[in-house]
Amino acid sequence: MSSNLTDLGYNGKVVVITGCATGIGKATAQKLIGLGAQVYALDIKEPQFKVKQYIPIDMGSKTSIEQAVGALPDTVDFVFNCAGIAGTSYAGKTFTPKQVMNINFVGVKHFVELIKEKLNPHSAIAIVASVAAFAWEAKKEILLPLISCKTYEEAQNWLDSHLSDEKVMAQKPEENGVYFLSKEALVAWVKYVAMAYSEQHIRINTISPGATNTAMTEDFNIIFKKSDI
Numbered sequence: 001m002s003s004n005l006t007d008l009g010y011n012g013k014v015v016v017i018t019g020c021a022t023g024i025g026k027a028t029a030q031k032l033i034g035l036g037a038q039v040y041a042l043d044i045k046e047p048q049f050k051v052k053q054y055i056p057i058d059m060g061s062k063t064s065i066e067q068a069v070g071a072l073p074d075t076v077d078f079v080f081n082c083a084g085i086a087g088t089s090y091a092g093k094t095f096t097p098k099q100v101m102n103i104n105f106v107g108v109k110h111f112v113e114l115i116k117e118k119l120n121p122h123s124a125i126a127i128v129a130s131v132a133a134f135a136w137e138a139k140k141e142i143l144l145p146l147i148s149c150k151t152y153e154e155a156q157n158w159l160d161s162h163l164s165d166e167k168v169m170a171q172k173p174e175e176n177g178v179y180f181l182s183k184e185a186l187v188a189w190v191k192y193v194a195m196a197y198s199e200q201h202i203r204i205n206t207i208s209p210g211a212t213n214t215a216m217t218e219d220f221n222i223i224f225k226k227s228d229i
Helices: 023-034 062-070 097-118 136-147 152-162 177-198 216-224
Strands: 014-018 038-043 053-056 076-081 119-128 202-207
Touching: 014 023, 014 097, 023 038, 023 076, 053 062, 062 097, 076 097, 097 119, 097 152, 097 177, 119 177, 136 152, 136 177, 177 202
Parallel strands: 014 038, 014 076, 038 053, 076 119, 119 202
Antiparallel strands: none
């Protein structure tokens, strides 16, 4: 790691960022580029700023995730997963609860499990969760079968069987229960795997920001039927 504190050790490092066309991901990418990182930008939309390489990815598609990871360099130093959607309404489109879970959790889990094989020793993974995950611990017994799924397909079966259960998530659309569930699952899963990853000299953490003024703010306003989130 660089001893130069001005670049925080990112100068010349290979950094992969998902969701970097807008919002927190965009700000993260631009900051790291400024620190000298080689940023590989993964998003469904191409960023409107210069990166080392843009690779399209749809976090709701297993095939797209696998193709994107396959297009990355053989070795990676840092990963920032900033991709995600606000819930069943996002960017003028409507999503099913299952699609939200796949984009916000199952796809992220699959992506990390694949890219982990390319990570250098002493690398790190950061995943943007949310303060919406605050109740994860109270639901850990519900979440455990999901976060411990061995395959993408096994996770799909869990979603098909549980998303209509009031105990799993709030069912009223304006409560945005599936967004809360997706972020709870992220936090619980990272805690579930963190020790095993550390044995491979890989740090993995979630970050749980509160309300942040990005393009996604309007989507939250639509879902919650408010105008001041």
